[in-house]
Amino acid sequence: MQSIFGTDGIRGRFNKEITYSLAYKVGFALGTTLEMNNPILIGRDTRVSGEILLQALATGIKVSGKKFINLGICPTPAIPFLIKKEQLSCGIMISASHNPPEYNGIKIFDHKGQKITKNYENKIQKVIEETTHNKSVTKEEFYFKENKEFMDIYIQGLIHSMGGENLSGMKIILDTCHGSATTCAKKIFRNLGADLRVINDSKNGLKINMNCGSTNLEPLKKALRENTADMGFSFDGDADRVIAIDSKGNVLDGDHILFLWGRELMEQKSLTNNLLISTQMANLGFEKAWNKIGGILHRTEVGDKYVHEAIIEKKAVLGGEQSGHILSKINNFAGDGILTALQISKYCKKKKITLNDWLKSSFNPFPQKLTNINLAFDIKKMHPRNKALIDQTILNFHQIYSDHCRIYVRPSGTEPLIRILVEAKNQNKVDSLSSEITSKLILELDKIVN
Numbered sequence: 001m002q003s004i005f006g007t008d009g010i011r012g013r014f015n016k017e018i019t020y021s022l023a024y025k026v027g028f029a030l031g032t033t034l035e036m037n038n039p040i041l042i043g044r045d046t047r048v049s050g051e052i053l054l055q056a057l058a059t060g061i062k063v064s065g066k067k068f069i070n071l072g073i074c075p076t077p078a079i080p081f082l083i084k085k086e087q088l089s090c091g092i093m094i095s096a097s098h099n100p101p102e103y104n105g106i107k108i109f110d111h112k113g114q115k116i117t118k119n120y121e122n123k124i125q126k127v128i129e130e131t132t133h134n135k136s137v138t139k140e141e142f143y144f145k146e147n148k149e150f151m152d153i154y155i156q157g158l159i160h161s162m163g164g165e166n167l168s169g170m171k172i173i174l175d176t177c178h179g180s181a182t183t184c185a186k187k188i189f190r191n192l193g194a195d196l197r198v199i200n201d202s203k204n205g206l207k208i209n210m211n212c213g214s215t216n217l218e219p220l221k222k223a224l225r226e227n228t229a230d231m232g233f234s235f236d237g238d239a240d241r242v243i244a245i246d247s248k249g250n251v252l253d254g255d256h257i258l259f260l261w262g263r264e265l266m267e268q269k270s271l272t273n274n275l276l277i278s279t280q281m282a283n284l285g286f287e288k289a290w291n292k293i294g295g296i297l298h299r300t301e302v303g304d305k306y307v308h309e310a311i312i313e314k315k316a317v318l319g320g321e322q323s324g325h326i327l328s329k330i331n332n333f334a335g336d337g338i339l340t341a342l343q344i345s346k347y348c349k350k351k352k353i354t355l356n357d358w359l360k361s362s363f364n365p366f367p368q369k370l371t372n373i374n375l376a377f378d379i380k381k382m383h384p385r386n387k388a389l390i391d392q393t394i395l396n397f398h399q400i401y402s403d404h405c406r407i408y409v410r411p412s413g414t415e416p417l418i419r420i421l422v423e424a425k426n427q428n429k430v431d432s433l434s435s436e437i438t439s440k441l442i443l444e445l446d447k448i449v450n
Contacts, residue, residue, distance in 0.1 A: 004128070005121040007303040007413025009107035011096055014049035018104050020056045022128075026106055027060025027092075029127035033120075034066060036089035036111060041150075043071040043079050044094035045180045045238045046205040049104045053094045057106070058144055072146035073203060075180040075239035077336035078154040080113030084332060085153060090116075095180070095238040098215050098323075099414060101208050113332060115305045155184050159191060161330055161339055165346050168193035171229040172345065175220045177213030178204040179237035185338050194345070199223050209236065214243045214324050214337075221249050231348070231355040233341040240304075241324040242337030244344055246356040254278075254322040255286040256362045257340060261326075262318055264347060266295065270317065277310045277319030277327075279303070280408045284423055289363030302410060304335050367427040369434045373442060375416040389448045405433055409441070418445070 004010050010026065012018045030040065040061055044050035054070065061068045069088070071078065079091040090110050096103035108116045108124075116124075172194045176182045182203045189196050199219055200212045212219045214236040224232050224245060232245045244252035252260075258276050265271040274295045278286075279302045287297045298314060300306040304327065307319045311333055319333075320326035326340045327333040348355050405424035412419055420441065422434040 003121070003125055005118075005125070008097070008305065009105055009115070011099070011103065011105040011414045013102050014047075014053075014104045018049075018053070018106070020052060023053045023056035023106065024060040025128045025131050026108075026124065027057035028064050028131060029060075029124045030090065030092070030108065031061045031064025031066035032127055033123050034089050037066070038087060038089040038111075039067040039069045041069050041071055041079055041082055041086075041088050041091035042094070043074040043076070043091070045076075045096075046073055046178060046182070046203045046208050047094075047096070047101055047104050047237075048205040050094045050205065053104060053106070054144065057092060057094070068144075069147050069150065070144040071150055073180060073183050074151060074154070075184070075336065075338060076107065077240055077331065077334040077339070078151065079107075080109045080334040081154055081157055081331060081336075082150050083109055083111065083113040085157070086150070087111075093238065096414070097238050098209055098213070098236040098241065101206055101210065103414075105414075113334060114308065151183070155188055157331070158184075158188050158336075158339055158342065162192060162342060162346055165349060166193040167345050167349060169195070170231075170345060170349060171195045171197075171227075173197045173199065173220060173223050173227065173229045173232040174201075174341075175199050175212055175223070175232065175234040176201045176239075177209060177235050177237055178202055178207040179209065179213065179235065179239065181235040181239040181338065185235065185239070185341075188338060188342070192342070197223065197227055197229065213237065214241045217243060217245060217251065220245055224249060231345070233337075233344075235337045235341075236324075239337045240335045242326075242341050243324045244341065244355065246359050247354060248356050250356065250359055252344070252355065252359055252362075254320050254324045254326060255283045255365065256359060257324070257326055257344065258282075258318065258320055259286055259290060259362050260358060261328075261343065261347070262290070262295065263293065265318060266293070271295075272315050272317055275314060275316045277307050277314070277316050279307060279321050280410075281322045281421060283322065283363075283365045283368060284406055285363050285365040303413060308333055366423050366425055367430045368421060368423045369430050371420045371422075371434055371438050372412075373418040373420065373438065373445070375418060375445075377416065405429065407433070407437065409437075 076093045079093045083091045093107040096105040186198050214234045220232045220234045234243050262276045300310045304325050311319045317329040325335045327335050408421040424430045
């Protein structure tokens, strides 16, 4: 059986790759393999399928003999935060993060609040393969009471992360993306005194990530044009990512966040070896500017779990991805978009500057272009021979074009796509090379598949 786990847990379209039966088996397998008897924490985002998958996971856990706590709709980082705080055995987040509404996923965290290891994934996989009976949706729906007290603990944790600072006098706009941030972002920012406006703030699983949020910044840019504000923050579906926009409409992505936040920590002499951890997607302009001020940038493969592994290995205190997924020592490296937004706001308040002024002091990014090739097949389910040919083709493209620019080609870990990143000093060169590489790669893929 092909592994059900990808780069970030289990991910796929509901009732296709992600089914009630699979979720039941995951719940049962997790409960069976757990050595601790403390409850398992379960949360979800607003997707319509989330409630059904919750029923399936909870039923599987109950059959295994373990107990669980239903956190309800929540940001993904609430799960690892509460696991550690309340000494729970592990946690599950039902979410497909930034993917469209028809997708869903299952992310599993261990008793330390960290994503489970590959070895533990294999252990769960083995139990699932040995579980022969399929479970269909039960006609009897169980109501699992949501633990509101735990959610309040998470909210207070975020407020406490401000160290007594407030946001009074700051005009801020939030795009909560019809997702997890709708549960608490407004409450937190208002509690801290911000003059706040919130858009896309209904808990609507049919609209989650649709033309809004961190993958589509136009609604936030429009709100900033129409309303006087100091800055805006746009979250993704499960609120572990955030992208900021200043009052002039300029974008502060994960690279800029890491550079500016990292520079503050460097000046405070609290950045281990002046080291930041990021991925192959990080802008070359970021790396060169960071090196120029005495910093070191270590790149990993794409995915927050790889960033996290490098942070632990190298004893770093800050890392993240260009997508706005930032991992900080403040909350034990549980990537939290709301916490990141609060920290950006706090720095601007303490430094008595606007976000626009702060961004001006950042680096000048090299032109980049990210192109997606839609695939009619799932690479993970391909014959190993064909998959090896695709891997070799991608490697060949890296070698051929490495002298002209920086390119990075990779299969998506969550969708049937191949992503092509092209980066160079000149925008025209980026555009022409991107088109050339994309066209050639499509032809090569057709040869392999057909």
